[in-house]
Amino acid sequence: MTQPPPPPNQPPQQPQQPQQPGFGPPQGSSQPPAPSGGPDLGKAPQPGYGYPQAPQTPPPAPPSAPQGPGYGYPQQQPPAPAAGYGYPGQQPGPYGQPQQPGPYGQPQQPGPYGQPQQPGPYGQPGYGYPQPGTMPMQPQPGQPGGGGRRGNGQLAIIVSAVVAIALIVGGGVWYATSSGKDDDKGTTAESGGTGGKDAKNGGGTGGTSSGAREKAPADTASKVLFQVPAPKVPKGSTTIATTGSWLTDTVYAKSGIAEIVGYDRAKGTEKWTLDLPGPVCEATSHVTEDNKTAIVHKPAMPTKDDPQSCTQVALIDLEAGEEVWSKTAKTGTMEISFNNVTISGGTVAAGSTSGGAAWEAASGKQLWAPKTSDACYDSGYGGGEKLVAVRKCGSYDQRQLHIQTIDPKTGNVITEYKMDEGIEYAGIVSTEPLVVASDVGDSAGDGSGISDFFSIDNKTGKLRARISAPGEEFSARCDIITKIEKCSGLVVGNGRLYIPTEEHEGTAEYSQTNEVVAFDLSTGKQTGQRADAGDGYQVTPLRMDGGNVLAYKRPPYDKGGQIVSIDGASFEQTTLMENPATKAVRDVETRMLPDYAEILYGQGALYMSGVYASDFSSSDKEYLAIAFGTE
Template sequence: MWTTDKNFVKAGVKEIVGYPLSGGQAEWKIPLDGNLCWSSSYVTKEGQVAVLFENGKDSDPECTQVGVVDVHKGKLLWQKQAVDSWGDTMDFDEVTMGGGTVAAGGTSGGVAWSAEGRQLWAPGEDDQCDDEGYAGSEEKLVVVRECGDADPPALRVQTLDPASGEAKSTYKLPSGPEYVHVASVDPLLIGVDTGDAEPGASVTDFMTIDDSAAQGKLLSKIDILADAYELDCPAVNVDGCTEFALDKGTSTLYLGSDQTPDEQYDVGNKIVAFDLKTGKKTGQSKMEKGVALVPIGLDEKGAVLAYQEATTAGGGGVWRVDPKTFKTEKLLQHPADTAEMEGSFSSDRRLLYTGKKLYLGDDLARRRSADVSGDRPLAVIFGPGS
């Protein structure tokens, strides 16, 4: 789910659709061979997004198709698939764009293409490590590699040359973590799961890595499990952590505290700030009674934007948290009569706040199931006066 200057872009069933920013009928549609499996989280300066989708022509579709979409023009620029060293079509778990390279990874290994669709690398028969997944930005590409046959496996986080795939920096994790998620590539922030993570969070610790040298160095560590900080990372995928905010300029991480301490409900929580260089807390907001906040990004002045969860008592909203004083200000209040519908997006959701509007939608789209109301939309837009 993305926004551009002209459109709110959302995956539908076997398609990607561009809507007006204020909602309404679709302005363009991109048909896909199958359902969308994964996509890069940001839009490049060129208006491009990497997508992974099913080969819908097969009786048992798998996520084999990798492509690039231009969300400014509403056009699929290209789609490719890859074969392994045995000549079998590879299926992937995720895809991203980093430094102009499209990279897809999974249990079969990793493959990369240039932004124009030229294949750059693929798994070799004698490889000692598998590329589990990638994370990227406009300038950087990071991979998580699983090496050897140990249980749990030996894990490495590497910053790559996006054009060649050669490692520029390598951080070898100590034994213990079963999965690694890359929350940010610059600064390099990883979430590790030792197997004890809370359901939905999939992270026990956040670790900040200095990748300026060939050998990566641990800068700081934040214990997520001990204080039950709230965030959302996919169970096994490398990319895709959400519900946190990160100020790269000040190296400050913002997390939501436990929303239901002592098993109480509707008591609210706090937004807590951490210095990523030290791992120490630097401040926190005052708890508003009945207001559970989820950090979702920063505004143009560096203030934290936080989504207020809908409850049985009323609709959600959007708040601003001052990064210096930690005072809170409500920007949006959503209607009470849509609270139940709003709350139904509590899992596998995406949240975007831009242009004084909140875009809330399902992460992916499938055919409607029996446990979802027929009146429930794939996405909803809240704005002033809504």
């Protein structure tokens, strides 16, 4: 599904030293500088960044990989195909399991979008960004049967293969601060494919641009607004999650190491810093109307002897920069370590292999917790307009998933769809309309977690359509094993599922490209609509904007990335932003690609950030986030 893009092709260059993946502290600095405007991405360090220095048990570190040349440079002769799909850890096989690399560039059958998959000249390893992944659950004992609403304490062993994302930046960048004149208000903070209010537009009639808020400026050329230096990882640690980024009308908030910082959207100056006792484990992209969101974090900084569990569920006020409340839940006498968290209908819900729990957002009052007598458990939830539970029932070898639309106040089941036995995991793509992704029989073959989509009527619980999305043809991904709501590279709206195709050869020599296509959720068939990325670009949907699809275009070697709006009816594209084509800016941008970073766009500004920090050293400046804006 997310077959890594073909590696870059460039003219011969002088050999360079390999670059290590991951963040790593800024060179010659003990503390990263605070972000600010100016002509240099690497200003002198300033004190007071505030990252705890306690040690942590190092997670598995990815292998070092030399940084390849930039994408899209032509070569005199195409290189011979090399083994593997291009990215470490992205070989075909069961989700999250490393497999032996296979040959890249084998002839493909034509995809449904009409482009033949000819073998291309790109066979070298790709950008070299390892994917954060998770290992499948181990077999666990259990009793078959439906049981009650909320689950028992069936424990499973989840081995998280946490890897670092390299945000290695070379050179300085000339940039200026935008005017900050944001006339458009009320943008969402959702960065992925989860449906929401936007998903209702169009009513399945083919799409409409009505309700779109993002407009093309007079000048689409962007400038760098600010950058956030990569945080320094505490001594004794190698990789720490920095999951979570959100937008309000005035604040861009981003998780660091054991903190969340709110930045002025245009200037990047710190408006507030919320210190946490431990690192953020998971975060929802959903934001309430009064700018609240939810996270899961550890109760203390991990150490070699005590790695800490993700037991704390917290509600965060993104305008005030305050933790409204922090709660835990138990199964029996043991505190639950949560894998995911979401918000819907004034309720914060979190799931795990021990079951799910929920709290009232306004008060922090616990609404439900796992029942130890049940033979089923809520492994996770999808939020937004509806609250949907992925409920696991039965023993390991007779597993059945129940996709339940539930009352966010009581947890009572409203409707239920039972997936076929043998489907072990599912991810929530959208809750309204309800769309679920799964890798049926581990058939995706590329670690994406997606082989099929299930369009479900959440008013009746009946299956509307099953959509086959072979991994070799389509590019999107879901972390279906534990995170449930972490689906990226696809969006739902207008009664459609919008998903990008895999890269294939373009019309220009040595170029690669792809498209966004649409599936009708009522029939499961393609609509025939297609938005071409253009030679050298790769397009990825970000979110709905009214009836339009907002998408990011990864750039070729000599251009900057773009934000485009795809009309939901005509599929005509309008460019909203084009980033600088200077090498220094592209070096930052191309290390924050959609599969490996969080990308938010709203009110004419683009925010790209990493989800891991590491102590892998580099001679280049490194960044946690970068923001672009148009005048």
